[in-house]
Amino acid sequence: MALVVQKYGGSSVQDADRIKKVAERIVRTHKEGHDVVVVVSAMGDTTDELLDLAEQVSPAPPPREMDMLLTAGERISNALVAMAIHSLGAQARSFTGSQAGMITTSKHGDARIVQVTPQRLRDALDEGSIVLVAGFQGVSQDSKDVTTLGRGGSDTTAVALAAALEADVCEIYTDVDGIYSADPRIVPDAQRLDTITYEEMLEMAACGAKVLHLRSVEYARRYNVPLRVRSSYNDKPGSLVSGSIEEIPVEKAIITGVSHDRSEAKITVTGVPDTPGMAARIFRTVADADINIDMVLQNISHSGARRTDITFTLPRTDGPRAMAALTAAQAEIGFIEVLHDSEVGKVSLVGAGMRNHPGVTATFCEALSNAGINIETMNTSEIRISVICRVEQLDAAVRALHAAFELGGAEQAVVHAGSGR
């Protein structure tokens, strides 16, 4: 007998019929003899409807009240799923994040989990009940106010509960069959991955893969929670996120997949005085505007001029604010100009295998070159190579890399030894 945590997103519970289907799956799992804890997001349109109501009554709603408002959505969906389970003859009880022991920071709209104390859930499980927990919410340890967890909050709720309850698996139900070697809409022969390590999934998620939130994957990695991504529309086994790249025998390490990201823009600050501290001031200016920088490239100084260019990428939606902040600081820092380019795309190759297999970088660059794609910026980690290219070329870049590393079809790609990395 196992303890299974399942998470269902908003589209899985968007109406009464979907709710009943979800309830059937939950009861099936329970009948197999497992303890089941289920995290449910708000019904499909609810959050948007509540946001719309809020906008109608107030141009700038206080964050505390926005959290009180939005958490009603998960309360509704969890109670309805519990009712549906009950009508199938099983016991079920729903709990708010607060009742489930999700203790968080006080930052409304983007709270972080501080501690999980799920005693009430354990008691309910011991009584034979299926347990429902409202995702995306908790209670502030300081003010005792209700908080919401920001992006990826429902997935993170599920993983955090799985960790605290020492669950055997945390199943994330979605509308795709699992994690793919690339986006199947771009690469028709993309394969579903049976398994993927935490570190590789982190890189995929950080570089554009949307099936799991970075935050929940990191939480799972920290607490060693096996994460299974499955479709809520069928019974396929999906993909398992588990294990560390350290555990993979060197010979078996592979290239896992290609992710892509259309959500970034590129900013170049030209003619930055090449004195200590100037780069820091540029990044501080952007950070003070509450903007996260992704990739950074600092070019070599223009000879003699003692000036350099600094290029970085950031979320496209933050572009205008970053430009405003830098322009305001221009006189103080003394750069020549700041340029904004939103027509960029980022493509990333991910795989534990690249650590120990020379030649990956060469194969990577050759594949893009053969496809006529120009590399504008490159950035690497131990298990990832990312480049920025023109956004119109992004799909072609994904396909080129996927093919070059033989990620499609029946075999996983194995990198050939021979050329230096």
Added chain:
Amino acid sequence: MALVVQKYGGSSVQDADRIKKVAERIVRTHKEGHDVVVVVSAMGDTTDELLDLAEQVSPAPPPREMDMLLTAGERISNALVAMAIHSLGAQARSFTGSQAGMITTSKHGDARIVQVTPQRLRDALDEGSIVLVAGFQGVSQDSKDVTTLGRGGSDTTAVALAAALEADVCEIYTDVDGIYSADPRIVPDAQRLDTITYEEMLEMAACGAKVLHLRSVEYARRYNVPLRVRSSYNDKPGSLVSGSIEEIPVEKAIITGVSHDRSEAKITVTGVPDTPGMAARIFRTVADADINIDMVLQNISHSGARRTDITFTLPRTDGPRAMAALTAAQAEIGFIEVLHDSEVGKVSLVGAGMRNHPGVTATFCEALSNAGINIETMNTSEIRISVICRVEQLDAAVRALHAAFELGGAEQAVVHAGSGR
């Protein structure tokens, strides 16, 4: 500076525009220098929509989950009102019943308030905030589950908070201008009452007046909370419920109003063996079916036959169940037959004045007789006379009594001394 509790019902907050109007009134009150605590019901259609969703997923939803579901409605409306107040430049914070310290029994769907510990509300008021509290809900002292309070729950929430916070007044906002001497839709010259005692209001509410729930009036009486009924559509002062009939000087006591009730049915059990305990068994049979009996009439035994008839009234919706229960017990109790009559109406005259003014009963009966209305059953308390008549004659009965006691127009009715009561 006073502490004012205000309660707004579902129609007062049925859409964004109404919510903004309510927020304006609240802020106006606050700007006058008062501490303001506001109880808001769910937005107009929300509760029905949630009930409908519940019905779609489950034929018999567990009560605990129904409470989790329905309380989302008040959470939403209170957060929205708080946001609207904020957009007018004032501070506001919304709280659930649980956060506000509404401790209740465990009976889901019909919980009773056990204790109110509003410390968080006091702290918020001390910080200068307007406080919103979700009505109709609390938390069970035993299971820590969320509960709803049953009928009259939002009004009762407001009164209970007013009592616990020692408020100067509890204002119930509704869609009529106050409490009237009779239903203005039946009696065109019915007058708005400036004030009415707790006991008189209790009688009016118990006998059909719908403007306030019996439960909230009794709670106000117990804790001496001044209750003001006002319209949310204008600034008229409304009617104040305050004081006991004991405080009214004998000479000033008056007849206050006429209430009517179309919601009852009448059951007559004929030929009941006239032996000790038979009446008790009939009433126990009905009570065991969880039905409340209102008026009772036991006729004098048929001479020689040692049998009697017992007539009582009850909510019309409970009629069929009561008939079924009595019919099932017929052999055991030994009565001849049980008759059901749903075409009855109840009209009541209420007023502290009748205690000390002889002749009220006579004037009462003469007024009905002159209007051609037959009295089928009569029942009195210290300050009320009620009769059952044919439901088609109910409106005429109301008008006849209202006129006979001169409750219309500019003067309150004063009862004339002269004939015994």
